[in-house]
Amino acid sequence: MISRLARAALLFELLVYVAWGVWLHVGQVPLWRIFAMALAVALLLRLVVTLGPFLTVVVLRLRDGRNILGVGFGRAMLGEYVAKSLSFTLWQPFERRLMPPDPTPTPGGLTPILLVHGYLCNRGSWRVMRRLLGERLPNPVYTLSLEPPFARIDDYVQQLETRVATILAGSGHARMHLVCHSMGGLIARAWLARADGWSRVASLSMLGSPHHGTELARAGIGHNVRQMVKGNAWLTTLEAEEAGLVPRVPVISVHTENDNLVYPPESSDLSWAANIRIEGVGHVQLQSSVDVADHVVTNLRRVTLE
Numbered sequence: 001m002i003s004r005l006a007r008a009a010l011l012f013e014l015l016v017y018v019a020w021g022v023w024l025h026v027g028q029v030p031l032w033r034i035f036a037m038a039l040a041v042a043l044l045l046r047l048v049v050t051l052g053p054f055l056t057v058v059v060l061r062l063r064d065g066r067n068i069l070g071v072g073f074g075r076a077m078l079g080e081y082v083a084k085s086l087s088f089t090l091w092q093p094f095e096r097r098l099m100p101p102d103p104t105p106t107p108g109g110l111t112p113i114l115l116v117h118g119y120l121c122n123r124g125s126w127r128v129m130r131r132l133l134g135e136r137l138p139n140p141v142y143t144l145s146l147e148p149p150f151a152r153i154d155d156y157v158q159q160l161e162t163r164v165a166t167i168l169a170g171s172g173h174a175r176m177h178l179v180c181h182s183m184g185g186l187i188a189r190a191w192l193a194r195a196d197g198w199s200r201v202a203s204l205s206m207l208g209s210p211h212h213g214t215e216l217a218r219a220g221i222g223h224n225v226r227q228m229v230k231g232n233a234w235l236t237t238l239e240a241e242e243a244g245l246v247p248r249v250p251v252i253s254v255h256t257e258n259d260n261l262v263y264p265p266e267s268s269d270l271s272w273a274a275n276i277r278i279e280g281v282g283h284v285q286l287q288s289s290v291d292v293a294d295h296v297v298t299n300l301r302r303v304t305l306e
Contacts, residue, residue, distance in 0.1 A: 179245075
């Protein structure tokens with residue numbers, strides 16, 4: 001569904017450019033200039049979409065008396081611009097063509113890895129991270145697309161359960177590695193607490209997950225984003241459900257000090273995880289960062305890659 005919505009938005013954008021181009025061409029503007037202007041507008045539009053959350057975070061940091069820009073702010077903004085533009089213009093709208101299909105689970109293989117995406121995304125958002133992990137590990141990497149996009153986080157728990165059960169049954173393994181981005185980390189936590197997930201997980205890596213909520217969620221749409229508002233009752237209930245559950249597998253939670261969607265950035269920290277702080281990386285860019293991939297691989301290697 002996300003891919004269809006994204007393609008529809010791109011089609012509408014293209015039609016606007018075509019109509020504008022026809023009007024300009026009737027006015028004797030050369031085609032090369034029309035193309036250049038349309039390209040410039042497309043790039044500017046994506047820059048505005050990227051800058052908006054960053055500027056919001058700057059205001060919040062100023063309000064809270066923090067360093068306004070933070071170390072690596074410019075690098076994070078540029079990296080997020082590239083990562084977000086590619087993810088929402090190519091990788092996710094056309095994930096069926098640009099994202100390789102998942103391998104078929106077969107007995108005798110290595111411990112599987114499952115990538116769990118976040119809010120308003122699909123499996124295509126993992127295109128770069130999947131390649132980075134594949135270059136560093138021999139284990140098969142799987143994905144899933146959670147639907148519908150604006151449902152409650154609780155509604156995704158059964159979808160994750162079904163995907164995990166299918167992969168484990170096909171591979172013959174008792175456990176698998178989970179790598180989660182943003183809201184995906186909350187889905188994984190709910191699944192772990194409610195579906196005896198800890199007995200089936202070999203390691204857990206969470207990237208930019210708003211474990212204690214984010215103030216920017218107030219601007220989102222849908223039940224799931226409301227559950228990610230800082231101080232939301234759903235988050236408090238989840239913490240209560242986790243009480244007494246001590247993970248016996250390697251767990252990391254990576255947060256970027258320059259996160260443009262999770263604020264405050266340390267909302268991604270958990271008392272029962274190894275919390276890793278990085279700089280110079282944006283929120284969406286966490287899924288394509290080489291440094292983040294290395295942290296994930298290090299966490300996975302704390303478990304014997306059988």
